[in-house]
Amino acid sequence: MADSICRTLRDGALEGELAPTLTIKDSLASPFGFHLFSHILLQLSSHVMAQKSQSQAIVIVALSRSPSSYTALLNMNGVDIASSNKWIHILDCYTDPLGWKDKTRKSVNVTDPSHQISLATSSYKTVKDVDKLFSVITELGRGLVRENKARFCVAIDSLSELLRHASLQSVASLVSNLRSHDQVSSIFGLLHSDLHEERAAAVLEYMSSMVGSVDPYHHSADGQRGYLENSLPEQNFTKGKFNVRFKRRNGRVRAMCEEFKVEPGGISFTSVSSGDGTAIAGLLPKVQFNLQLSEKERIDRSNVVLPFEHQGNGKPIQIYDGRRSLEESNSEANPISSVKKEDSAMGEIIYFRDSDDEMPDSDEDPDDDLDI
Incomplete structure (x- = not known):
């Protein structure tokens, strides 16, 4: 060197x-x-x-x-x-x-x-x-x-x-x-x-x-x-x-x-x-802001509720991922006979796949952590 x-x-x-x-x-x-x-x-x-x-x-x-x-x-x-x-x-x-x-x-x-x-x-x-x-x-x-x-x-x-x-x-x-x-x-x-x-x-x-x-x-x-x-x-x-x-x-x-x-x-x-x-730990140039989080900052960050994140209301979480079985598809063949949610006071949007080979929607939730 x-x-x-x-x-x-x-x-x-x-x-x-x-x-x-x-x-x-x-x-x-x-x-x-x-x-x-x-x-x-x-x-x-x-x-x-x-x-x-x-x-x-x-x-x-x-x-x-x-x-x-x-x-x-x-x-x-x-x-x-x-x-x-x-x-x-x-x-x-x-x-x-x-x-x-x-x-x-x-x-x-x-x-x-x-x-x-x-x-x-x-x-x-x-x-x-x-x-x-x-x-x-x-x-x-x-x-x-x-x-x-x-x-x-x-x-x-x-x-x-x-x-x-x-x-x-x-x-x-x-x-x-x-x-x-x-x-x-x-x-x-x-x-x-x-x-x-x-x-x-x-x-x-x-x-x-x-x-x-x-x-x-x-x-x-x-x-x-x-x-x-x-x-x-x-x-x-x-x-x-x-x-x-x-x-x-x-x-x-x-x-x-x-x-x-x-x-x-x-x-x-x-x-x-x-x-x-x-x-080499202390060789990085000194800057005017901290690049690391303190323990309190980590706790505060974990407590922040993000938009559409599960609120934990105690009910089972069922998120549609575009992969329903054939029986579910047949039961929903007639949109008029579809069952509405118990607590739903508004209309529903019912989605039908063109075929079983259709790829999941782009708005799917792979991590299963969003209320959509």
């Missing part, structure tokens, strides 16, 4: 369509979102280097990690830092996001760590200005790909940090503008969902074509969840479940789940059997 995400981001956007967007959600119960973010970043980097990706460059918007940490990450995984400057650029929103350190440097001599970074890096010191941030990201991307029709990928390591400094509307506008930009191939970002209201997470999920939720690993030995409320199991410190919801262009939603394990050499994934329904 993680491979499916990487392939979708690698293949990029079709002509005239929005760029595929992935939002990774984690929480304090399973804080492995950045591990998954790093895994996807490394996979896309390898595709870009091998020229197997629609995007020819990557712009990393660093909000929660220093640029030096990305240098170490890429270097540790065998990426040539010297040549990577041609296809990767870091927009440093981490070192001085609000420009406060500039004021400090006027009175105190502070070394600028950006000069010690090997990767191509640009500082951005007005994170609150999201419109300007969009312009800077697109300018950096165009500077990397150079060609007019070439595309680049945008990686945002913390949407939560953006939401700290800017409004939800402006952050949503940034994502929307990036998706619709004709040179953006794909977008992926990380959101710490437990730090925000449900509305913020719902808006970003709505704007994403893929949503990945990082959930704790629950050890189930007897069918019950082994997750303790007061203390996390040992497995939750190294393992977890990655639930992903893919939104297709035709409107359908496909849900998948994988287990992952964080190891010193990286992160590994194992598929979850289809019989494990608990992994």
Whole structure:
């Protein structure tokens, strides 16, 4: 499944369509979102280097990690830092996001760590200005790909940090503008969902074509969840479940789940059997109406009397179904001699079949539950 995400981001956007967007959600119960973010970043980097990706460059918007940490990450995984400057650029929103350190440097001599970074890096010191941030990201991307029709990928390591400094509307506008930009191939970002209201997470999920939720690993030995409320199991410190919801262009939603394990050499994934329904139970998108009935609603529904339904007056129910025997047909050969119902104060409609082979009427009651 993680491979499916990487392939979708690698293949990029079709002509005239929005760029595929992935939002990774984690929480304090399973804080492995950045591990998954790093895994996807490394996979896309390898595709870009091998020229197997629609995007020819990557712009990393660093909000929660220093640029030096990305240098170490890429270097540790065998990426040539010297040549990577041609296809990767870091927009440093981490070192001085609000420009406060500039004021400090006027009175105190502070070394600028950006000069010690090997990767191509640009500082951005007005994170609150999201419109300007969009312009800077697109300018950096165009500077990397150079060609007019070439595309680049945008990686945002913390949407939560953006939401700290800017409004939800402006952050949503940034994502929307990036998706619709004709040179953006794909977008992926990380959101710490437990730090925000449900509305913020719902808006970003709505704007994403893929949503990945990082959930704790629950050890189930007897069918019950082994997750303790007061203390996390040992497995939750190294393992977890990655639930992903893919939104297709035709409107359908496909849900998948994988287990992952964080190891010193990286992160590994194992598929979850289809019989494990608990992994996919909560993946359906949240709607504003309830699709299930409560016990009281079921009882109330069963007590509703439908039109023409038997009222239960105690008399035997005899419903004509067009299948009377030959004796009954002969006894009713003369309509004048037909017997009227005891309680009937009105006329009757007497029906004669043309032959015994005639099929039952279309208004028959196969379930025998209507007063007709």
